[in-house]
Amino acid sequence: MSSHYQIVIIGGGNAGLSVASQLLRKRSNLNIAIIEPSEKHYYQPAWTLVGAGVYDINKTVKKEKDFIPKGTTWIKEAVTKFEPQLNTVVCTNGKEISYDFLIVCPGIQLDWGKIKGLKETLGKNNVSSNYSFEFAPKTWEFIKNFEGGTAIFTNPKGAIKCGGAPHKVMYLAVDYWRKKGILDKCDVHYLSGGSIIFGIKEYAKTLDEVVKRGNIKTHFKVDVTEIDGDKKIAYYEQENSSGEVERKSIPFDLCHAVPPQSAPDFIKKSPLTNLTIPSGYVDVDKYTMQHNVFSNVFSLGDSSSAPCGKSGAAIRKQAPVVVANVLSILDNKQPTAKYDGYAACPIPTQYGKLMLAEFDYSNTPKMSFPIDQAKPRWSMWILKTKVLPWLYWNKILKGTA
Template sequence: MQKTETAQRDFDVVVVGGGSAGIGVTASLLRRRPGLRIAVIEPSDNHYYQPAWTLVGGGAFDVAKTVRPTQAVMPARATWLRAAVAGFEPESDTVRLADGRAVSYRQLIVCPGLRLAWDKVEGLSDTLGKHGVSSNYRYDLAPYTWELVRGFQGGQALFTQPAMPIKCAGAPQKAMYLACDHWLRTGVLGRAQVQFDLAGAALFGVPTFVPPLMRYVERYGIALNFNSTLVAVDGPARKAWFDVKNAEGQVSRVEKDFDMLHAVPPQLPHDFVRNSPLADAAGWCEVDPATLRHPRYANVFGLGDTISASNAKTAAAARKQIVAVAENLIACLDGYAMPVKYDGYGSCPLTVERGRIVLAEFGYGGKLLPTFPLDPTVPRKSAWFLKATLLPWIYWNGMLKGREWLARPLGN
C-alpha cells in the first residue's frame, strides 16, 4: 500500500496531478529507479479513463468501467498527498498546498491537466444534465448523452466545439457521428436537423483527415457552422446563443432553438499554473517541445494537457511524453544530457460510426505518425476494437503501471 503523507517532507520528485500523465510518469520513474522518493499531489478520490466517455455517450461502453479509486491506481512506492495546489515557488524548489503546507523537491513534474470552464458559457452549468443539454466531457453526463440520443425522435440537434486548445480535439465531433449513426440505423436521422457549431475555421487540424470526415458529414446531412462559438444557453427555453464571426471579422449574436444540445466547454489552464512563474504568456506550463523541460527552471518538467507544446492534448500524447520525461529527468538527476526527444505524437481515434474508426495519429506540424502500416484515412473495424477493447486494458494494466508498450518516441 502507498503511504499517505500528512506532514511537510522533502522528495526527490514531486508530481503535481494524479491523472493519466501523473500516475503514468510516476510508475515509469519507479520502474527505472525504485528508490526515488516521489510524492503525487492529487485532491481527487477517483481516477477516470476519460477517452471512453465518447463511447459511453454513444451507448457503446459502460461508464462504471471508466472509474477507479485513486488509491487503487497510485503506485505502491509513491506518497500520495491528497491536497490541492495553491502555487509554485520554483526559485526555492517549493510547491504550496491549499491547506498551507509547503512541499520541497529536487525535481518537479507539472501535469495537473486543464480546467473545463463551464462557467464561461452563460447558463450552461445550470442546465447540464437536464433540458436536453449534455456533454461527454464529464463522467456523470456521458450516460445522459446516450439517454438523449436514444430518446431523440427528431428536431434540432446542436453539437458545439470551443476554441482550441482543448483536450481530445476530435471528441466534440465524435459525439455527433455516433449520435447520427444511431439515428441513421433507427430511422430517425431523416427527421433530424444536425448542426456542428465550431469556433475554428476547419473541421480538423490535420488536413489529411478532413476528406474522410467530410464524407461522414455529408452522409449524415450535418450542417457545419465555422467560426461559431457557444456563449449562452437557456435550458428550460431550449435556446442557445452563438457568437459568429464573418469573413471580415465582424461578430454577430445568433439565437438557435434545440431539442438536444451536446456542449463542450472552453478549456483553460488551472489558475495555479496560469498565475505562476512557470506559465507562458497564454497561461500554460512552459516547456521545451522536444525535451519537455521548462526553459527557465532546469529541474522542472511538464507533460499532459497543461503544457505549452503544440501537440494534441490526448492520453495517447501523454503516453509518449511519459517516456521523454522519465528518461530526461533521471538523466538530469545524474548529470547527463537528456537522451529523449518527444516528436509531438498524439492520437485521435475518430469514431465516425459505431464499429468503425478513422485512427488519426500525428505529431508536430501535422506530420503523420501511424503506428500500423495501413492507410490511416480509412475507417476500420480493427481501429474500433483497438479503441473500445485494447486501449482501456492497456491503460489500466500498462500505462498506469509504467509499462511503456509502443510508447517510445520515434527517432530515439
Template sequence: MFPLANFSIEAAANFRSLNVSSRFVRECRQRFSTSRSLNADSYDVVVVGGGAGGASLSSVFAKKSKSVAVIEPNAEHYYQPLWTLVGAGIVNYNKSVRPMAAVLPKRATWVKDKVVEFNPKNNTVTTEGGKQIKYEYLIVAVGIQMNYNQIKGFPEAFETPGVGSNYSKLYVGKTTEALRRFKGGNAIFTLPSTPINCRGAPQKIMYLADAYWTNTGVRSKSQLHFYTSQETMFDVKKYADVLTEICTQRNLNVHFKRNMIEVKPDTQEAVFEILDSPETPKETVTTHYDFLHVVPPMSAPDCVRHNKDLVDAAGWLDVDKDTLQHKKFANIFGIGDCTNLPTSKTGSAVACQIGILQKNLMQVMAGVKPTSVYNGYTSCPILTGHNKCVFAEFDYDKQPAETFPFNQAKERRTMYIMKKNVIPKIHFHLMLNGYWQGPAIFRKIFRLGMA
C-alpha cells in the same frame, strides 16, 4: 497505443533501456537517493497530478526511489477517452474508473490534497490543506480545466432536458439520457475556440448519435449541426478530407468559425459568435436546439495558470517542446494537457511523452543536458459510427505518423475495436504501471525498420 502479445516491457523501463553507461546509472542513483525521505514533507521527486501522465511517471520513478510523492485530491482515476462511448450508451461508465489507490504505485507517497500554489524559486508547492511540500525535481501533470461557467447559462442548463457533455463525469450521463429521449428536431454539437483535450471528440459523439438515431428511426426527423470554431474538420488534411466527405454523405451540417457563448434553456436556444465577423462586438447567430452536446472552453488549471513564473502568455505551462523541460526552471518538467506543447492533447501524446520525460529527467538528475526529443506524436481515433473508426496519427508538423501498414484514414472496424477494447486495457494494465511509451516500436516493425 497498441499491444503486442507476450511483449515484456520491463526491460524498456529499466536503466539499460536508456543506453547509458553503468557509471551514469550509479550517478543517477546517487542523485536520486532516499536521504530526504526522512522528512515527510520533502521528496526527491514530486508529481502533481494522478491522471495518465502523473500516475505513469510516478510508477516509473517509484521503482528507483522511495522518495517520491504524488499529490492528487481525487479518490478515483478516470480514463476519459472512454466517455465518448459512455455518452453514446455503448460502454458502461464503471469501465472508465479505477480507485486512485489502485493505480498509484505503493512505493510512492500519495498526498491526497490539491496543489493551490507553486513556488518554483523555493522548490515548494502548497496544498489546499495548507501543507508545504519541498521537492528537488518536480513533474507537473495537472491536466486541463473545464470552464463551463464561461458560457452564459451554464452549468445551470444541465438541469434542463436535452443537454449533456461527455467532458465531465457529472454530465456524461446526461448525454446518454438526452440521446435516448431525443425524438427528432435540431441536434447541436459544439467545439469551442480554446485548446481542448482530444479535439476529435466533439465530432465523435455526433457520428455516434447519427448512427443511434438511424437505428431507432429518429434520424429522418432530425437535423444534425456541428458548430466548430475551426476552419476545417480536422487539423491534418488527410483526415479532414475523409471527415468532410462523411459529413456530406450523411447530411451532417457543419458551421465553421462558430463559438458558443450562451445558452437559453428556457427557450432551448444556443447563441454563437461568428469568429470571422469583422464587426466589434462580433456578430452572433441564435439557433433552436432539441438536443445539445456541449464542449466547454478549457484552460490550464488555475494553480498553474495564475503563476506567471510558470506559464506562457496564454496561460499554459511553458516547456520546451522537444525535451519537456521547463524553459525557466531546469528541475521542473511538464507533461500532458496542462502544457503548451503544440500538439493535440491526447492520452496517446502523453504515452510518448512519458518516455521522453523519463530519459531527460534522469539526465538532468545526473548533471547531463537532456537529449531525448519528442516529435509531437499524438493520435485521435475518430469514431465515425457503430463499428467504424478513422484512426488519425500525426506529429508536430501535422503530418500523418501512422502505425499500421494500411491507410488509417479509411473507416475500419478493426480500428473501432482497437479504440473500444484494446487501448483501455493498455492504459490500465501497461501505461499506468510505467510500461507503455507509445507505438513507435510497432511502427518500425510494421515498416521493417524504415521511416
C-alpha cells in the same frame, strides 16, 4: 510543517501515474511523492463511448489508491501555489513540500462558466456533455430518446483535451438516428471554434464524407457564448467574411456542449507560465518538456504548453521523454530526449467503424499500422472499445506501455 522529496509529481492522472511508474521502473530507489487530492481515477477516453450507449460509466472509474505505484508517497492534497525559486509547492492545508525535481501534470480546467447558462442546464432540457463523468450517461439518454428536430454539437475555440471528442459524439448520434429511421427528421448542426473539420487533410477528407452523408450543417469560427436551456436556444458569435463578429442564435431540441478549457487557475497565476502562453499552460520546451525558466521543473499532459493534440496518446510519448531527461539531469548529463508532438485521435465514424488519426508536430499522418488509417475500420473500433481501456489500466498506468 514542511517535507522534502527528490521528485514531486503534481497530479495522479494519466500523466502523473505513467511518469511515476516509469521512473521507478528505471530506478527503484528514487524518493517520489505524488500530490493528488482525488480518491478516484477516471479513464476519460471511454466517456465518448458512454455517451453512445456502448460502455458502462462505472467501468471508467477506479480507486486512485489501487494505482498509486508502490514505493511512492501519496500526498492527498491539492496544490495551490508554486514557489519555484524556493523549490517548494504549497497545498490547500498550508503544508509546504520541497523538491529537487518537480513534474507538473494536474490536467486541464473545464471552464463551464464561460458559456452562460450551460452549468445550470446540464443534464436537463436535452443538454449534456461527454466531458463530465456525471453527464456523459445523459448524452446517451438524450440521443436514444430523440425523435427528431434540431440537434446541435458545440466545440469551443482554443485547445481542449481530445480535440475530436466534440464531433465523435455527433457521428455516433447521426448513425444511431439513421439506424432508428429518423435521420430525415433530424437537422444536425456542428458549431465549431475551429476553421475546418480536422487539421490534417488526409483525415479531414474522410470526415468531410461522413459530414456529407449525415447531412450535417457545419458552422466554423464560431464561439458559443450562451445556452438558454429553458428556451432551448444557443447564442453564438461568428466572424463574417469581412471579419466582423456577428451575434447569432439557433433554437435546438438536443444539445451536446463542450466547455472552453484552459490551464488550472493555480497554474495561470503562478511563475510557471507567462503572458505569452495562450490559456496559461506551463511554459515548457515543446521537445524536452523541461520548463523554459526553471530547469528542475518539467510538465506533460494537458497542463503543459506543448502545442500538440492534448490526449492520453500524447502522454504515452511524452512520459518516457520526461523520465529520460529527469534521470539525465540527475546524472549530471544534458536532457537530450525529445518529444516529436505525437498525438492520436480515434474517431468513430459510425457504430463499429473507427478512423485512428495519428500525427505529430508537422501535422502530417504518422500511422502506426501498415494500413491506410484514414479509412474507418472495425479493427480500430475494437482497439478503441476493448484494447485501449485494458492497456490503460493494466499497462500504461503501470509504466509498461
